[in-house]
Amino acid sequence: MSAIADRDAAPPAGLAAETRPAGGGPAGTPPGTASRPGRRRDRDPLGLRRALSDRLLPGLVAAMALLAALALGGARGAATLAARWQTGAAAAVLVQVPEPAAPAAPAEGAPAGGPPAARRLDAPPAARRLDGPPAARRLDAALAALRSIPSVSEARPMDDARMQALLRPWLGDAADLPLPGVIELRLDPDAALPEGADSLEARLAAVAPGALVESHGLWVARLGALARSLQAVSLAALLLVAGVAAAVVAVATRAGLIARREAIGVLHTLGATDGDIARRFARRVFALAGAGALMGAALAVPLLAGLAGLAAPLLGGAAGAGSGIGWAWAGLPWAELVALPPLAALIGWATAQLTVRRWLRRLP
Amino acid sequence: MVRFSEVGLRYGAPQRPLGARRGEAARQAGAATRPEVLRDLSFTLPAGSFTWLLGASGAGKSSLLRLMQLALRPTRGTVEVLGLDIGGARRWQLPHLRRRIGVVFQDFRLLPHLTAFDNVALPLRLAGRPEGQLRADVLEMLRWVGLDSRLHALPPEMSGGEQQRVAIARAVVTRPALLLADEPTGNLDAPQARRVLALVGEMNRLGTTVVVATHSQELVARQPAPALRLEGGRLVGDR
Numbered sequence: 001m002s003a004i005a006d007r008d009a010a011p012p013a014g015l016a017a018e019t020r021p022a023g024g025g026p027a028g029t030p031p032g033t034a035s036r037p038g039r040r041r042d043r044d045p046l047g048l049r050r051a052l053s054d055r056l057l058p059g060l061v062a063a064m065a066l067l068a069a070l071a072l073g074g075a076r077g078a079a080t081l082a083a084r085w086q087t088g089a090a091a092a093v094l095v096q097v098p099e100p101a102a103p104a105a106p107a108e109g110a111p112a113g114g115p116p117a118a119r120r121l122d123a124p125p126a127a128r129r130l131d132g133p134p135a136a137r138r139l140d141a142a143l144a145a146l147r148s149i150p151s152v153s154e155a156r157p158m159d160d161a162r163m164q165a166l167l168r169p170w171l172g173d174a175a176d177l178p179l180p181g182v183i184e185l186r187l188d189p190d191a192a193l194p195e196g197a198d199s200l201e202a203r204l205a206a207v208a209p210g211a212l213v214e215s216h217g218l219w220v221a222r223l224g225a226l227a228r229s230l231q232a233v234s235l236a237a238l239l240l241v242a243g244v245a246a247a248v249v250a251v252a253t254r255a256g257l258i259a260r261r262e263a264i265g266v267l268h269t270l271g272a273t274d275g276d277i278a279r280r281f282a283r284r285v286f287a288l289a290g291a292g293a294l295m296g297a298a299l300a301v302p303l304l305a306g307l308a309g310l311a312a313p314l315l316g317g318a319a320g321a322g323s324g325i326g327w328a329w330a331g332l333p334w335a336e337l338v339a340l341p342p343l344a345a346l347i348g349w350a351t352a353q354l355t356v357r358r359w360l361r362r363l364p
Numbered sequence: 365m366v367r368f369s370e371v372g373l374r375y376g377a378p379q380r381p382l383g384a385r386r387g388e389a390a391r392q393a394g395a396a397t398r399p400e401v402l403r404d405l406s407f408t409l410p411a412g413s414f415t416w417l418l419g420a421s422g423a424g425k426s427s428l429l430r431l432m433q434l435a436l437r438p439t440r441g442t443v444e445v446l447g448l449d450i451g452g453a454r455r456w457q458l459p460h461l462r463r464r465i466g467v468v469f470q471d472f473r474l475l476p477h478l479t480a481f482d483n484v485a486l487p488l489r490l491a492g493r494p495e496g497q498l499r500a501d502v503l504e505m506l507r508w509v510g511l512d513s514r515l516h517a518l519p520p521e522m523s524g525g526e527q528q529r530v531a532i533a534r535a536v537v538t539r540p541a542l543l544l545a546d547e548p549t550g551n552l553d554a555p556q557a558r559r560v561l562a563l564v565g566e567m568n569r570l571g572t573t574v575v576v577a578t579h580s581q582e583l584v585a586r587q588p589a590p591a592l593r594l595e596g597g598r599l600v601g602d603r
């Protein structure tokens with residue numbers, strides 16, 4: 001204490017109130033004397049390195065990011081399935097019209113729907129010949145009926161040459177066989193509820209008794225509708241995950257605020273603005289959430305690649321091992337996966353800013 | 365410099381600007397049952413003055429200092445500090461004003477995980493002073509309070525007297541226009557108390573308006589100056 005007492009009357013030259021020397025301290029003070037005191041800690045006066053630990057928050061955000069990546073993968077897979085099934089040849093529905101050349105059935109005499117026997121390809125007595133006159137009235141009536149249905153985007157008769165080409169492997173060149181008329185339908189891929197086979201048959205029964213709707217295409221259309229629903233569910237899951245992540249960040253930030261209540265009070269008294277304090281929290285959360293999401297997204301890549309590999313045969317990709325892996329790799333939602341960490345960091349940053357600023361409003 | 369007029373303070377009242385208090389009546393219903401801890405305070409402290417703030421424990425000295433350091437807004441009356449009406453000021457106006465007020469707390473309130481150097485540097489960093497410039501000022505201040513050998517010590521490693529002097533260095537490093545000290549010698553032995561008081565007096569001689577709260581008559585006898593005397597939240601005997 002005695003050494004101190006000697007200096008009682010020697011206050012720093014620049015200490016006069018409200019007068020700030022432009023050049024800082026007196027010339028006698030070598031600026032390097034304080035050998036970088038607390039180089040690391042001076043940036044963290046609130047001790048946020050411990051108040052917002054680098055374990056819990058990144059771990060939780062990593063889990064969220066993993067879920068988000070799976071949802072993204074699901075959305076992408078569902079979208080691909082829907083696109084394949086709706087645009088490919090599979091989307092076509094085939095309608096067989098027996099006795100295509102016969103006059104359209106009179107409403108009263110038609111054996112509506114017909115017994116199962118009437119649906120047989122070989123059942124109709126009056127048969128059209130492959131080299132005969134072009135299909136006439138019953139086929140045209142069926143076409144007209146089909147075209148009037150809203151969910152049918154296209155209906156056209158299959159021409160004879162194509163029909164022959166299709167049948168040749170089974171029938172050879174036997175031109176004498178009676179053949180039904182065949183209509184190719186395309187269903188509107190955006191129709192909410194694709195028409196069922198039974199309801200199509202019922203509509204046709206009046207004009208073309210015994211018309212048979214081959215329903216494979218309808219199943220595909222329904223699968224397409226299911227895929228679209230899955231896509232919507234995936235996106236909803238994505239939003240939910242983002243919301244939960246924001247809530248997790250808010251809770252963690254609030255815990256950090258309470259843990260550092262006193263230090264925040266000190267900073268506030270020293271003239272820190274809400275922005276100063278919020279920035280320190282937000283910067284820390286930004287880094288933690290970004291790192292966590294990076295981990296989660298990285299974990300998701302092999303998982304998604306595996307799933308995509310399983311889905312490859314369904315999507316027309318090669319089922320073989322080598323090309324399957326390459327295909328799965330290319331099929332991952334890379335852009336979204338790469339966007340995940342910065343997006344999570346941004347959500348964390350914004351949530352921390354809001355949480356801290358709201359909390360600070362209790363101080364004058 | 366500091367002007368109080370008909371000031372009353374009640375804890376638990378909303379901390380918003382007087383003009384922006386909506387639903388005041390409903391809000392006050394709960395707070396009104398609490399007693400006013402400060403009542404009918406009117407006084408003026410001229411710029412550059414030194415004032416003792418005296419009173420028994422619980423008289424309201426700390427509460428009065430909290431009003432002056434903008435940690436509380438008055439429940440009624442007007443408080444004017446460094447030219448700003450605190451009761452009516454907007455929230456965003458206050459931080460800038462706080463940087464011109466140095467505060468020495470009774471319990472120091474140093475940040476425990478920052479070194480002495482970083483604690484003293486904090487107000488300058490908050491004010492946006494570049495690292496290169498603030499180093500010299502911080503060292504100068506720590507030398508002034510006799511702690512230039514303890515730059516890297518953490519508060520828990522320091523004695524009460526050393527922490528008190530770090531707190532003073534932190535309060536004056538920005539060369540504040542107003543310096544408020546709440547029982548700055550409460551935890552110190554006599555020589556250390558004298559030393560702290562000399563530092564505060566030195567600031568006052570250099571032009572800073574100073575208010576020191578204490579319940580020690582011995583201290584007042586050593587440095588005669590005008591005094592505000594509080595008793596049960598009221599002013600008894602101005603000067």
Ligand SMILES: Nc1ncnc2c1ncn2[C@@H]1O[C@H](COP(=O)(O)OP(=O)(O)O)[C@@H](O)[C@H]1O
Binds near residue numbers: 424
């Ligand atoms: N944060 C607070 N909330 C409610 N009442 C308080 C608070 N701080 C102090 N008081 C009350 O205000 C009165 C004055 O206290 P204080 O200003 O601390 O007096 P002093 O500093 O003179 O000892 C006391 O009755 C105390 O109980």
Ligand SMILES: [Mg+2]
Binds near residue numbers: 425427
């Ligand atoms: Mg007190």
